[in-house]
Amino acid sequence: MNLFAFLSLLTAVRAAVVPLAAASQHFHSPVPLDAVPQGKNITINGVLTYVTLPKENFDPTIAVLLLTDVFGLPSPDNLVLADQWAAAGFATYAPDYLNGDALPTDGNITTWIVNHGEAQTTPPLLAVVSALKARGVKQIATTGYCFGGLYTIRLVQNNTIAVGTTAHPSSLTVPADFELVKAQSHVPIEINNGELDTVFTPALAAEADDVLGDGQYPPGYFRREFDGVGHGFAVRANASDPVAVAAKQGAFDTSLAFIKRHLK
Ligand SMILES: *[C@@H]1O[C@H](CO)[C@@H](O)[C@H](O)[C@H]1NC(C)=O
Numbered sequence: 413m414n415l416f417a418f419l420s421l422l423t424a425v426r427a428a429v430v431p432l433a434a435a436s437q438h439f440h441s442p443v444p445l446d447a448v449p450q451g452k453n454i455t456i457n458g459v460l461t462y463v464t465l466p467k468e469n470f471d472p473t474i475a476v477l478l479l480t481d482v483f484g485l486p487s488p489d490n491l492v493l494a495d496q497w498a499a500a501g502f503a504t505y506a507p508d509y510l511n512g513d514a515l516p517t518d519g520n521i522t523t524w525i526v527n528h529g530e531a532q533t534t535p536p537l538l539a540v541v542s543a544l545k546a547r548g549v550k551q552i553a554t555t556g557y558c559f560g561g562l563y564t565i566r567l568v569q570n571n572t573i574a575v576g577t578t579a580h581p582s583s584l585t586v587p588a589d590f591e592l593v594k595a596q597s598h599v600p601i602e603i604n605n606g607e608l609d610t611v612f613t614p615a616l617a618a619e620a621d622d623v624l625g626d627g628q629y630p631p632g633y634f635r636r637e638f639d640g641v642g643h644g645f646a647v648r649a650n651a652s653d654p655v656a657v658a659a660k661q662g663a664f665d666t667s668l669a670f671i672k673r674h675l676k
């Protein structure tokens with residue numbers, strides 16, 4: 413049985429732990445041919461962090477915290493995505509919360525994940541969050557993709573940030589993680605998901621609506637589903653496929669609008 417079949421079985425048995433997608437499930441496009449990462453790697457509180465700043469003046473009390481997928485900072489897709497947030501006007505920080513050990517594109521996620529649980533991932537993440545706050549950042553907007561979706565939800569649950577958005581999250585326990593949001597958070601949350609995602613399926617996404625939708629979560633909740641795209645669509649797109657390109661841009665625009673609406 414391959415990993416994905418195994419995880420699907422696990423999901424069925426445990427009624428909805430969103431599995432991680434195997435590396436082969438992530439579609440690797442050529443990096444947008446003309447896009448060269450604009451930011452710099454800086455060590456913040458001991459953690460390597462890709463920092464990318466707007467070209468114009470920006471509000472230093474606001475930061476976007478971008479939580480990458482399993483391919484981390486070595487993936488140019490993630491750096492270029494961070495640059496897109498900077499171009500929208502936000503100082504943007506993508507911490508290496510994978511501890512210098514991102515999954516290679518041909519890596520084995522079963523063996524990799526053993527060393528990338530919450531115990532390993534949370535300390536570097538929170539080290540960067542507290543350093544940003546110590547430097548005068550008053551509002552953090554988090555945008556997390558795949559693996560980063562779990563940590564976005566954790567930061568929302570823990571009321572650590574001002575607003576959270578996620579695309580095709582993995583590793584969540586559904587609906588428990590959304591119930592925990594409802595029970596203890598005052599942080600607005602937005603979710604982008606793909607119609608063809610076999611990891612965070614439309615059925616699991618609908619369970620988030622059951623818990624948080626229809627005004628049940630006063631801080632703010634919005635979900636948008638994108639047709640014709642699967643897991644990973646908000647991070648990388650086949651440049652020759654107009655549906656994929658539009659969905660990637662649409663996910664960005666939707667998260668950006670939600671964040672702007674909910675920052676003070
Ligand atoms: C930042 O660090 C990552 C991981 O080591 C590396 O792959 C990437 O090329 C670096 N980016 C820049 C702009 O230095």
Ligand SMILES: *[C@@H]1O[C@H](CO)[C@@H](O)[C@H](O)[C@H]1NC(C)=O
Nearest residue numbers: 414415519520521522523524
């Ligand atoms: C990944 O590693 C696991 C555990 O060591 C192994 O069972 C599995 O066959 C490996 N998968 C691939 C595709 O090599």
Ligand SMILES: *[C@@H]1O[C@H](CO)[C@@H](O)[C@H](O)[C@H]1NC(C)=O
Nearest residue numbers: 534537538563566567570572
């Ligand atoms: C959130 O809080 C829980 C419970 O205290 C803790 O176990 C977890 O590490 C925290 N996670 C983050 C990302 O803050």
Ligand SMILES: *[C@@H]1O[C@H](CO)[C@@H](O)[C@H](O)[C@H]1NC(C)=O
Nearest residue numbers: 439440441650651652653654
């Ligand atoms: C990218 O999209 C084009 C147009 O739909 C398609 O012909 C091509 O096979 C796709 N490439 C990959 C690697 O999926």
